[in-house]
Amino acid sequence: MKPRILHARFLAAAALAMILAPAAVPAHAASKEIIELQTQVQQLLDEVQRLQSTFDTKFGVLQNLAEQTADEANKMTSAVNALQQKMDAESQNSNGKLDTVSGQVQSLNDSVDELKTRIAKLDKSISDLQTQLQQLQSQPNPAAAPGAAPAPGTGAPAGENGAAPAPAMAAPQAQAPPLNETFQAALRDFNSGHYQLASTEFQDIVRYYPLDDLAGTSQFYLGEIAYQQQRFEDAINDYNAVLEGFSGNAKAPAAQLKKGLALLALSKREAGIHELRLLIQRHPQTPEAARARSKLNSMRVSISASR
Numbered sequence: 001m002k003p004r005i006l007h008a009r010f011l012a013a014a015a016l017a018m019i020l021a022p023a024a025v026p027a028h029a030a031s032k033e034i035i036e037l038q039t040q041v042q043q044l045l046d047e048v049q050r051l052q053s054t055f056d057t058k059f060g061v062l063q064n065l066a067e068q069t070a071d072e073a074n075k076m077t078s079a080v081n082a083l084q085q086k087m088d089a090e091s092q093n094s095n096g097k098l099d100t101v102s103g104q105v106q107s108l109n110d111s112v113d114e115l116k117t118r119i120a121k122l123d124k125s126i127s128d129l130q131t132q133l134q135q136l137q138s139q140p141n142p143a144a145a146p147g148a149a150p151a152p153g154t155g156a157p158a159g160e161n162g163a164a165p166a167p168a169m170a171a172p173q174a175q176a177p178p179l180n181e182t183f184q185a186a187l188r189d190f191n192s193g194h195y196q197l198a199s200t201e202f203q204d205i206v207r208y209y210p211l212d213d214l215a216g217t218s219q220f221y222l223g224e225i226a227y228q229q230q231r232f233e234d235a236i237n238d239y240n241a242v243l244e245g246f247s248g249n250a251k252a253p254a255a256q257l258k259k260g261l262a263l264l265a266l267s268k269r270e271a272g273i274h275e276l277r278l279l280i281q282r283h284p285q286t287p288e289a290a291r292a293r294s295k296l297n298s299m300r301v302s303i304s305a306s307r
Contacts, residue, residue, distance in 0.1 A: 091298050098291065104191070118180045176208035177201075183214050186221070195225045216246025220255050232262040253279060253288040260292065273301055 186201035202218035202225075209215050223238030235258065242255040260275030276292040280303060283289050296303055 088298075091294075177204050179205065179209055179212065179214060183218065186218065190221055190225065195229065199225050213246070213249060216242055216249035217251050219246065220249070220251035223255065223258060227258055227262060230265075232265050235259075235262045253283040253286045256282070257288040257292055261295070273299075274305075277303065277305055 182201050182205055186198045186205070189195075189198035189201065199222060202222050205212075205218040206215045206222075219238055220242045223235045223242065226232070226235035226238055239255040239259040239262070242249060242251060243259070246252065256275055256279040260272045260279065263272035263275060273296065276296055279292045280289045293303055
């Protein structure tokens with residue numbers, strides 16, 4: 001605006017000077033100085049016009065650049081928003097897939113560990129059998145004398161007609177199922193989705209072998225069955241049984257992670273966040289702690305409560 005005002009004022013002054021100059025001096029007496037002044041005024045007018053034209057051109061270019069920059073900024077903002085939405089959606093899908101894959105990997109690791117334990121026990125059993133066989137082979141085998149009578153007091157009392165009485169029938173008692181075979185069968189049923197049968201088998205292990213480490217692992221899988229069936233309250237109780245009764249079990253970090261997720265599924269946000277933070281604090285280098293960090297980040301919650 002200032003160049004326009006300056007231009008207008010300059011034009012007015014120049015016009016006034018051109019009008020007054022001939023009036024003050026007669027036309028026949030126009031001097032050389034007046035002609036030069038008029039020439040200079042015309043040159044100044046031309047220069048102002050060129051400056052005004054240059055200013056208008058550059059201002060138009062700047063205005064066009066500003067509009068292009070604004071358009072690019074709007075496009076960039078839209079692209080960033082779309083990318084954020086896509087990342088959020090992929091993060092949610094990845095969390096669901098990660099839960100499934102993690103459960104399968106845990107089952108596979110358990111199967112490998114139990115197979116190793118079973119092989120070690122079989123090796124020990126074979127070694128024991130070989131030792132017993134060697135002992136039996138080294139002992140003499142005395143032949144019984146023909147017609148020898150049983151030692152006094154060793155013969156069984158005769159029954160009716162001289163026959164030995166039948167032994168008394170003992171009351172039947174429930175026998176514990178084989179530990180390793182039952183656990184492997186329970187894992188197969190769990191991975192196949194036969195949750196009712198797997199639950200019975202895991203419960204048998206907890207019942208008959210409460211002090212064995214597999215009892216803690218079986219207790220964890222009881223929680224997994226309840227979690228898969230969306231019985232989150234029952235799942236939390238089973239996970240608590242692992243954390244309280246089998247704190248040294250390898251499944252303790254996974255039990256705490258799934259307990260936190262079950263609490264979040266029940267809309268118990270603060271309790272769930274507390275469990276995930278506690279897991280990170282107790283087992284910071286475990287894969288379960290990494291999943292807990294990812295979950296807290298997706299919820300836009302700080303890892304540490306003090307932050």
